[in-house]
Amino acid sequence: MNILELHSLKKDFSSQKAVDDISFSIKKGSIFGLLGPNGAGKTTLLRMITGIFHPDSGEILFNGKKFHAIDDIINIGYMPEERGLYKKMKIGEHAIYLARLKGMNKADAMASVKKWFVKFEMESWWNKKVEDLSKGMSQKLQFVTTILHNPSLIILDEPFSGLDPVNANIIKEEIFNLANNGATIIFSTHRMEQVEEICTQIVLINKGKKMLDGNIQDIKQDFKDNIFKIGANLTPEQLMTPIFEVIKHEKDSVQIKLSKETTNNELLNYFIQQQINIESFNEVLPSLNDIFIKLVENSTATRKFNITH
């Protein structure tokens, strides 16, 4: 069951195509990564999903029905990249205010704020003013205000920026928790290591277009480069062969790129015949970061190429 489906979404800003024909769907209960470099159109896309912008064309389905901002907004929690809170407001009041704007009544808002403040050890902050909080503290507050109304879809734009490792971990744990309890999380970032750690499914967009869509493991398989790491003590002479080329030679390991026609077994055979003692043998999958850079650079290069010719 998909909680969200986007069909050919388009949005232009005066001649510039911010989002250009993007479609994908997100499974209920998954942690979904929306990736892209700065200016790729992530924020515009998220603003359409949260009902801030109307798409120029295309369709958004929320829980299988056409997305209707006024009714569906209660089920969505959005933490924008550029966060903001009223500086002069007391923290407790501020959290209740934001919960009530989502449509909760006073008593429910109060109960929920209390529950979350206890969970994040923030009760003692209640009467503090927002301006007195450190950056990390206000980040935490912002996260809490995003999930106060128990949304089924939580959208987090760069949730870890400005957080120290301890607090980042608390929030990461909570993200897993929320997903286990059935919430769906859209996680927008350009920090790849976090995506690899947290997300099950990703979409990569660049210049308003979708570049990649799928499960992280599948994507890595698609982008693998036949690179292997062999744990063994080798001399340069032993590595002189047409079946692979050496990428990195270290004291007790070597990274090689296998030529396309060669199979793994042929490679192993080659070492065994030379009576070399192999301690380990792994395939090296590309990191998302590598894939990301490769894709983004390629698209920029082709674009440049197209312009010059």
Added chain:
Amino acid sequence: MNKISIILSREYFIRVKKKSFLLTTIGIPLIIMGFYAAIIYISLSESDEKQKIAVIDEANLFGGKIDNHQNSIEFKFIKNETVDSYIKKYKKDGYQSFLFISKDSSIKDKFQLHSSSSASITTIESIESIINKTVRAKKLLSKGIDPEEFDRMTQEASITNTIDSEDGSKKSFAEISYAVSFVCGLLIYMMMVIYGTQVMRGVTEEKTNRIAEVIISSVKPFELMMGKILGIGAVGLTQFAIWIVLMILMQLSIPFIFPEFMHQVSNASSSSSENVTMLANTIQGLSSLPLTKIAGSFLFYFLGGYLTYASIFAAVGSVVSEDQQEAQQLVFPVLMPIILGFVIMTKAVNDPNSNLAIFGSIFPLTSPIVMMGRITYDIPFWQITLSMLLLVVSFLFFTWITGKIYRTGILMYGKKPSWKEMIKWAFTK
């Protein structure tokens, strides 16, 4: 609608709970009340307390007696003393001052007032007027003219203006009407500028703080804008209501605090001191004005003017960034018609039926200020109706237009949009 009221109440309470709000709302009327009380007190205490002045009449100008109708000063003639000898004694005898009339000098420097501390202007003025009156009377008598006859002959005319309206004739108090009109116009002008710029600053704060994006993912931009405008407007109304209540309390409390004063006012006659007569006139003048009509119009024009301009201010606030200079450039064209309204108002209080005044009080961008400047005068029914109607229409029109500029502007960061772009936002769906 429900969400507008949540936003409204936040905007309202956050301002009303501020110390500066209490200070201006309660402080200003208290200061005015203090002045009022001080004036009354002084005018009462003057007539109460008799000032005793010793007189050494070396020239024997008065023959031992001064005819004195002004009962605040009592003269006592001292005999067998010279200036030099009495200077040392008069304080001991219980006088604050003594008047010395020298024998030989001319009338111009014949009189000297010796006092323990510098004498007040009013004291000197009253003594002068008593002396002049007496001297004149003596001179007139010596020429065989009856002083009372002379007074009757030289009496100056004074005009009483009676207004004949449908509710019957009544006395007009031109100065009071002028003052009330001017103050009403000034108040509307100030409230529009103060609360309008508050709306603008609030919107800019939300934008630069980036809270706008959080809130707009929960409510529609229009709801956020209206909640803010209405909340700040409610603050203005609260301030206005508190002022009215304090004003009424003040009026009601005067008879209890100063019972003699009211007595004097009701018997105001030529013998009362000038201050009392002036105050009596003010109170009579105020009660002759159609106060409910003025308060009602004030409320309407404040709301109409504020709502029209607040939405424009909100739109301006939504397109600027932190750059203050940028904001000023954009605010200036908005302030222009308000200032123009103020200028026309200063003319309208003098000449309420001039073409400029009539135009200014109907044109919706200046009407709230200019109409209040004419409010104490009789305004034809069609002018009021047209003016109010246009104000409502312009409020709806500007809210509709500016709502769309706001919607786009509040989420735009970076470069300030051009006028052309803003007009495009305003008229696209």
